[in-house]
Amino acid sequence: MDWFKTIQENVDLLSGIGSDPTGGMTRLLYSDSWLEAQNAVKNKLEEIGMETHFDEIGNLFGRMEGSKYPDETIMSGSHIDTVINGGNLDGQFGVIAAYVAMAYLKETYGQPLRSMEVISMAEEEGSRFPTVFWGSKNFVNEAKIEDVESISDFEGIKFVDAMRQAGFDFKKGEQKRREDIKAFVELHIEQGNVLENQGLQIGVVNSIAGQRRYTVVLKGQANHAGTTPMGYRRDAVYAFSRICAESIEKARAIGDPLVLTFGKVEPKPNTVNVVPGEVLFTIDCRHTDSDVLIDFTQKLEQRINEIANEMDIEATIDLWMDEAPVPMDANIVAILEEAAKKAHMKYRVMHSGAGHDSQIIAPHYPTAMIFVPSIGGISHNPAEATKLEDLVEGVKMMASALYELAYK
Known part of the structure; x- marks a missing residue:
């Protein structure tokens, strides 16, 4: 196999489906381009002799039966949807990597002892509808119809109508858990700059960071900027600034892998000559250790209330996401490390600060991830890119x- 040619051709093929006129990729769940991409993957899988099928909601599977242990399945893949105006590697390259790697193994070694399966998951990003991990949650029977049956996209199109228009529907009745899956491995671009900055080719992911996300509203009192003395003000922006600066300094003192982000800030009335009486802001905090994450954020909540009380300001704190860290399977991580050593690759063991389908699958089946470098750490952006030689090393x-999992 010509690795460089094969990988470039497959990237080009899928990147032409859903390319955005303004640059980048837009391929949203149940859109025409999404369906076209899934069918393009289906055709590629069938070209190498895989049996293919869609499940009820649109996850695509391609299967190569094992010769000795057909009821033991080694799986790889990722999601096919994109963010709006995103790059051409996030998600889809994990599908490409799974297909190309399995095509190479079949071409080189013939039929595997255990079955190998590619999954091209319907959705991960949440870019069209206010739901995430729809593909992987359905795969592991965690999806809930009530979470999506009344939601709509930004054009008012209902989730249910879009799904049925694309030819899919909800799963019917109680779903039996698949017992055949012995390993799931996902390849993904890093979406950060650690590997590039350290001159490394491969990241072996041993955990996915937990996340806690908040929306906080501080209510003081809007008042005249010229006639309200500083000592009499109930300034919501000042309260926010104290919370933000103090919390970030504490996070910096603790250091990696803790990260803290105040990503959205909306002051009211947001005009030049009025003391702001209200601020809405968001908090995103992540760490690979659940105890550290919970301890830090609970202390942050406490400090928000203390500062608000000191300043005679009302604070409302809404913790709306609380995802625990997800460890990867130690045995598969060891297999990945050994493969990197044998190939003399420059690698490191690392955690993922971003969420991935693997975090949904890992509690159910042995799972691990491979990262390849992102140029400049850029992702979810038309400038998203990885050197072709790094993509090749990742697929190898x-x-x-x-090979270790399916042929031995």
């Missing part, structure tokens, strides 16, 4: 791991 790494 995937092939080595799948």
Whole structure:
């Protein structure tokens, strides 16, 4: 196999489906371009002799039966949807990597002992509808119809109508858990700049960071900017600034892998000559250790209330996401490390600060991830890119791991 040619051709093929006129990719769940991309993947899988099928909601599967242990399945893949005006590697390259690695293994070694399966998951990003991980949650039977049956996209199109228009529907009745899956490996671009900055080719992911997200509203009193003395003000922006600066300094003191972000800030009335009486802001905090994450954020909540009380300001704190860290399977991580060492790759073991389908799958089946470098750490952006040689090394790494899992 010509690795460089094969990978570039497959990236180009899928990148032409849903390319955005303004640059980048827009391929949203149940859109025409999404369906076209899934069918393009289906055709590629069938070209190498895989049996393919869609499940009820649109996850695509391609299967190569094992010769000795057909009821043991080694799986790889990722999601096919994109963010709006995103890059051409996030998600889809994990699908490409799975297909190319399995095609190489079949071409080189023939039928595997254990079955190998590619999954191209319907949705991960939440870019069209206010739901995430729809593909992987359905795969592991965690999806809830009530979470999506009344939601709509930004054009008012209902989730249910879009799904049925694309030819899919909700799963019917109680779903039996698949017992055949013995390993799931996902390849993904890093979406950060650690590997690039350290001159490394491969990241072996041993955990996915937990996340806690908040929306906080501070209510003071809007008043005249010229006639209200400083000592009499109930300034919501000043309260926010104290909370933000103090919390970030504490996070910096603790250091990696803790990260803290105040990403959205909306002051009211947001005009030049009025003391702001209200601020809405968001908090995103992540760490790989659940105890550290909970301890830090609980102390942050306490400090928000203390500062608000000191300043005679009302604070409302809404913790709306609380995702625990997800460890990867130690055995598969060890297999990935050994493959990297044998190939003399420059690698490191690392955590993922971003969420991935693997975090949904890992509690159910042995799971691990491979990262390849992102140029400049850029992702969810038309400028998202990875050197072709790094993409090749990632797929070779995937092939080595799948060989160990499926052929031995």
